[in-house]
Amino acid sequence: MQFARINGVTIHFQLIGAPEGRPVIVFSNSLGTDFRIWRDVIMRMAGEFAIVAYDKRGHGLSDVVQSPYSIDDHVGDLKGLLDLLGVTNAFICGLSVGGVIAQGLYARRPDLVRALILCDTAPKIGNADLWNGRIEAIEKAGIASISDAILERWFTRKFREEQTDEFAGYRNMLVRTPQEGYVGTCAALRDADLTAEAEKISVPTICIVGEEDGSTPPDLVGAMAKLIPDAMYQPIPNAGHLPCIEQPIVLAEAIKAFVDEVKRREESAG
Ligand SMILES: O=C(O)CC1=CCC(=O)O1
Numbered sequence: 001m002q003f004a005r006i007n008g009v010t011i012h013f014q015l016i017g018a019p020e021g022r023p024v025i026v027f028s029n030s031l032g033t034d035f036r037i038w039r040d041v042i043m044r045m046a047g048e049f050a051i052v053a054y055d056k057r058g059h060g061l062s063d064v065v066q067s068p069y070s071i072d073d074h075v076g077d078l079k080g081l082l083d084l085l086g087v088t089n090a091f092i093c094g095l096s097v098g099g100v101i102a103q104g105l106y107a108r109r110p111d112l113v114r115a116l117i118l119c120d121t122a123p124k125i126g127n128a129d130l131w132n133g134r135i136e137a138i139e140k141a142g143i144a145s146i147s148d149a150i151l152e153r154w155f156t157r158k159f160r161e162e163q164t165d166e167f168a169g170y171r172n173m174l175v176r177t178p179q180e181g182y183v184g185t186c187a188a189l190r191d192a193d194l195t196a197e198a199e200k201i202s203v204p205t206i207c208i209v210g211e212e213d214g215s216t217p218p219d220l221v222g223a224m225a226k227l228i229p230d231a232m233y234q235p236i237p238n239a240g241h242l243p244c245i246e247q248p249i250v251l252a253e254a255i256k257a258f259v260d261e262v263k264r265r266e267e268s269a270g
Contacts, residue, residue, distance in 0.1 A: 003061075006080035007073075012061035013054035015085055016046055023114075023259055024090040027053040028078060028098030030120070030242070031185050032143070032150065032174045034060030037095070040248030045255070052090070054081055056101070058181020067184030071097075071192040074185070075104040082112050091259060093117035095244065096216060097185055100125065100192055107197045115262045116205040117255055120216045120241050122224050123194040131190035135183045143182055144175045153214030154241045170245065198227040204265060205231040206258045210239030210246065232258070 004011050014035065025045065027038045035053035042051055055062040056074050078101055082090065092113050094102030099121025106113045137146050151160065151171060160167050205228050209221035218235050225233035234254055239246040 004081060004084055006077050006084065009057050009065055009077060010063040011054055011057070011077055011081055013052060013081055015050070015052055016042065017050040019050040019085070019087055022048065022050055023263075024050045024052065024087050025117075025255070025259075026078070026082065026087070026090050026092050027051070028056065028092070028094040028101050029053075029059070030096035030098055031189070032059075032177045032182055033170075033242075034173065034177075036060075036173070037170075037242060037244050041244050041252045041255070044249065044252035048256075049091075049259075050087075052082070052085065052087060054078070056098070056185070058178055058184050064178040064181045065184075067180050068187030069184040071100055071104050071188045071194075072108075074101045074188060075108055078105055079109050079112065088112055089114045091115050091117060091255075091262075093119065093255065094121060095119040096121050096125070096241065097189055100189065100194060103194045103197060103201070104192075106201060106203065107194065110203070113203055115203050115258070116201065117208065117258060118205060118221075118224065119208045119243065119251075120210060120213050120221065122216055122220045123198045123227065124192065125189050125216060125220075128190050131186045135186050135190075138179060138183055138186075142175075143177060143179060147171060147175050150174060156210075156212045156238060156240045156246060158238065159240070159246050166245070170242075195227070198224060199229070201228045201231075204258075204262045206234060206254070207231055208234045208236060208243065208251070208254060210241060210243045211235045211237050212239060213241045215241045232261075
């Protein structure tokens with residue numbers, strides 16, 4: 001099974017490995033991407049972990065419902081998917097808007113969350129002017145019209161110049177994102193501010209950021225790490241906004257080391 005009707009929306013997902021007897025890790029992806037961005041990370045975690053990856057509404061093979069969306073809509077979809085799969089107490093790894101969804105999930109359903117892996121994200125990303133401007137530009141001329149600027153924030157110059165086939169493929173992913181799903185999620189980001197919730201996070205949390213992230217730069221992610229009690233902070237060299245694509249080995253190792261640390265803390269707490 002890889003499709004489920006959640007809150008009236010068909011959600012595309014993968015469950016890799018049985019959840020019984022091993023840690024579950026859930027991947028939530030960013031604006032203008034689908035869950036294929038996690039492939040090279042997932043490959044390095046399969047077997048050791050049960051893995052859930054999914055396309056949020058308006059993205060990938062999930063339904064495109066009418067915009068605007070709210071972060072609560074996205075959180076409701078993830079919550080519904082995890083309930084359907086019988087997953088609780090999972091490591092939730094969210095990238096960018098996926099990280100905002102992860103924070104929202106913790107605020108609404110802490111029982112689902114064992115620990116948070118917040119990549120290239122913040123409690124609040126951008127402001128109303130930024131998101132309204134982006135929505136307007138896309139409604140006027142389509143995602144492709146602003147794709148160069150977005151891709152410059154996603155990837156380091158080195159990646160853009162050297163990994164030309166990969167770069168072309170991810171450009172396809174971005175520009176083929178359904179416009180309604182993209183602007184619907186821009187509205188969700190415009191209206192979301194989880195700053196007050198961040199201080200209340202009491203599960204182990206690591207905040208990870210590509211050192212050359214042009215969308216949620218290290219300063220922003222570092223500030224989030226300071227807000228969340230006892231959060232760890234790990235910058236990743238030679239990566240932009242999507243370390244899962246530019247540095248999947250480093251990211252997978254960072255996640256595994258974090259999981260080991262969480263287990264160690266749980267054991268010493270008895
Ligand atoms: O498109 C960008 O600038 C990157 C981004 C911001 C929020 C998100 O999910 O991706």
